[in-house]
């Protein structure tokens with residue numbers, strides 16, 4: 001998804017979710033080289049609340065750069081996919097006894113059959 005302003009990203013997620021409100025996550029990162037924060041994730045519920053217009057880094061207070069706005073369903077689906085990839089990497093390492101794995105495994109989110 002092309003980067004847009006936060007209100008457009010929230011509206012697009014709301015449409016994908018199919019409801020008039022949004023339960024989901026804003027993912028952003030702090031670009032301040034002097035700040036120790038890297039990734040910022042905010043779980044949101046825009047039911048009766050006003051949509052946020054910006055995300056500030058909780059550590060340095062600077063404007064964070066937006067990565068994405070995910071619906072709860074998208075977030076859960078992605079978390080489950082990453083868990084399957086992690087398990088496949090662990091199974092490969094245990095099966096081969098190696099300390100490294102091919103990068104292609106990072107795209108393998110199939111369940112063992």
Ligand SMILES: [Zn+2]
Pocket residue numbers: 030031032035036037057058059060061062
């Ligand atoms: Zn920061």
